[in-house]
Amino acid sequence: MTVTAPPLAPPRLVVRTSRIDELPQDLTALVDLLPDVRPLAWVRHGDGVVGWGEALRFETFGPGRFADAEHAWHQVLVGASVHDGVGLPGTGPIAFGSFAFDDVVPGDEAEDPTRASGALIVPRVVVGRRGAVCWTTTIELVGDRAAPAPELLPDAYPHTPVTAPGRVAYADGSVGAEDWKAVVAEGVSRIKERELAKVVLARDVVATAERPVDPRHLLRRLSRAYDACWTFSVDGLVGATPELLVRSEKGLVTSRVLAGTIPRTEGPDPEASDVLTARLAGSSKDLEEHEYAARSVAAALEPFCSSMNIPDGPFVLHLPNVMHLATDVTAVLDPSAGPRPPSSLSLAAALHPSAAVCGTPTVAARSLIREIEGMDRARYAGPVGWVGADGDGEWGIALRSAEISERDPRHVRLFAGCGIVAASDPVAELAESEAKLEPMRFALGED
């Protein structure tokens, strides 16, 4: 694990949260506040948290990436001095984070042994909104002479205008579209050979923009057009995910499980929309895909919970680009499990990778992905979100996402994947993956 911070050991945080005037009733009110420095965001329906600056960063590696990050977060909180005048989820100290999908990236260690597979970032400034309550949090490192005075913090970062990426050219990523159909066909045949029941296979597309991609541009467009999704930005990974891996708040745990998809092709015709909804709700192939995902989430949560509610069947979630089969799982953390309940981050670690992004059984699916997918997923399909001082927080699965290249921010990798079962058809899966790329293609467009 790497801790990047001014040379102070151990670092001591001073955290102040205070209520501020209500922000405009606008879906982009929070993301509009972001300055031009690697923005942090977790926003849905205009509520959530945004952050900027870096008080602390913890970088972690490999299979221990979640546990090491959690340990570092606990350590830093021990000495923190917190003045929280609001007391809501997301107030006080928080860290944004994102984590790689896989424990190992084949061949990668040789190429870049320093590339972290997880990071928690404690921002210098957070602004949040929950309903009518808005707040700001400033986070300083004691003795950090480089830090601006607290009263200057919100303005101490450059507020240059948001820039649009201009013309964007798209090219094949690691595996071209045609070849990817063969990858899917291989997945189907392995399933038919009974090696496994389900595997999620993904592909990437590389976008090259005329100008460096400003994550704030993507955030604005996503939070407006995909407001029912969780729009996020952490360390150059930006997206609007419809899938909530876990939210943990005061002992109540929620997870929105998605699997089973139909691209939306019906335009504004409500009758056509009803036909698609009915087709998805009655598709045995999609129901099978969904069942594996819902079961994997329930099984991972079970050891931590005293009760759980799993609806009998999924509902159909309507998004602008696709419809999904969805199940909202709710559960209560077991109060007798010990003095410190599991944090949202450790629940995310236990849930990852669910069968919505990996497959069933997990180990067989993960090894088939490594064998045939032909792509480094990096942080795509890994957990992304935030954790607070009490461990509560929200973690989504980094879907409908793209990674802006650190080396050259004109380059962006867009990702999409599809659950494959015995009845999957490679042509239909390619069309589905295109529909799942649509949010990020839209985000890269012009206002």
Ligand SMILES: C=C(O[C@H]1C=CC=C(C(=O)O)[C@@H]1O)C(=O)O
């Ligand atoms: C893996 C992705 O979607 C997952 C979530 C919802 C529906 C899915 C599906 O129907 O295949 C996938 O399991 C993705 O968007 O890249």
